[in-house]
Amino acid sequence: MYGRVMARTAHASSAVPETAGSFPVTVDVVALTVRAGALHVLVVDRLLEPFRGQSALPGGFVLPGETLEQAAGRELEEETGLTVPARATGAGPWHLEQLRTYGPLGRDPRGPVLSVAYLLLAPAFGLPAAGGDAAEARWVPVGEEDERLAFDHGQILADGVERARAKIEYSPLAAAFCPPEFTVAELRGVYEAVWGTQVDARNFHRKATGTPGFLEPTGRLGGGGPGRPAELYRLAPGVDPTAAVLHPPLLRPVSPGRAAPSA
């Protein structure tokens, strides 16, 4: 059962024990973006059993010789046409990070399957093209999923959204939703969309521009819409996308009736 593993091993004394289980492993991707002021998640329609025809997060089985990140990128590209830039784990637009692992029991009718979930934060872009095991790929506003997602993907999505909501409180990660250069108002729009709340423009501007090591002015102006043109900023160079640069953090407004967020 462990032929491949043992073939790479010099001594039998150093092989994986025979009593150990071996599990199929999938990666599932919670891909989030901000479109028209609302947080959207990327879902696909399943072409195959189980849960055929139902909506699901993009994902699939890890192939031998692949890393988990590679599998996440490959499945995303196969099923949705989305290509994750190689630098997506660095600073700037796009951010890919591991969320957590689910399973192996009670989540797949085919048997025990482990799923490693990834969280992708991406700028808005055109509708991706479906392919692979997926019939259609589309952005769905978070909270308006028309039906239950396949497997335990509803739980995975909830965990991913909560992770994103929590992380933009103290990290520069909100910029992962923005193009390389963006205005303070664009960044504020990300916070409002991800949190689902209103944020005061003046106080946000003070905090965002006044935090050392966060934003860097480009000197140029972003024009277009009505109103005074806004200054363009980019992320400060060399920022760790998950570093706690907002110190003290920018806390979400406490909705009186809502329970405290938990991780």
Next chain:
Amino acid sequence: MYGRVMARTAHASSAVPETAGSFPVTVDVVALTVRAGALHVLVVDRLLEPFRGQSALPGGFVLPGETLEQAAGRELEEETGLTVPARATGAGPWHLEQLRTYGPLGRDPRGPVLSVAYLLLAPAFGLPAAGGDAAEARWVPVGEEDERLAFDHGQILADGVERARAKIEYSPLAAAFCPPEFTVAELRGVYEAVWGTQVDARNFHRKATGTPGFLEPTGRLGGGGPGRPAELYRLAPGVDPTAAVLHPPLLRPVSPGRAAPSA
């Protein structure tokens, strides 16, 4: 190769595809406690290859039919004699949560192996008994590991410590290191040990006792040592151990030279 999986499946159309990889899965546990004012981690000496004789985090292979949490608890008990209470994922002393998943490539000389790491926060207690695949189990002060840990356990430990340091900033999780009833000074000692910094007793007392939904006085006094006896507290009933009850959070002092923490 997928006999077990397919045997549980009604239709071949709904089986795990044959191209999918199947991986041995281990769980590794970062067990932390506070002893004598310092953060300690539980390590074992390996009895078997690979890395025989070297220190490692307790852990081992997931068996068929087990959940990941069950495997973590079983390996911990087999190798160190430590029994994790069943309620360890609730509030109060002991806390077990998933950290993240490592692998499958380049971390085990036996071949591709996936490792799901868990973080355990526990009150101090007597030296556990070694057993199973481990020669000796012992508490080691974090930062004073005499040698490199086996596999990628050095990285896993660093990730676990950083998770603990970050989470006690906003959650009541520091109480997981304390007995069911504890004094404010004991709780402060946990913060000092985990963060490795000094915390002002008066300001900490104000914040800890003044935060709604965090501590609940028992009315009794904890005596013993020199000085005025302190009031005993317990966690407020029904608190989510990872809820953001400290709002705004209790931030670690910023060491001028140190880089900002990242997750």
Next chain:
DNA sequence: GGCGGATATCGTCAAACTGACGACAACCCA
């Protein structure tokens, strides 16, 4: 019993930060 040492708890105060909101600047369109 009294005293010094140690720890717990309560107060004080200036600095920083937040949240609410006024005011003005700089653009678009009609």
Next chain:
DNA sequence: TGGGTTGTCGTCAGTTTGACGATATCCGCC
């Protein structure tokens, strides 16, 4: 040119922090 819209800067009261003084209540010891 004027009104609408959005960006940026200021003001101000209330909250929170960090630093630290002061007092309370225990211990051990003489």
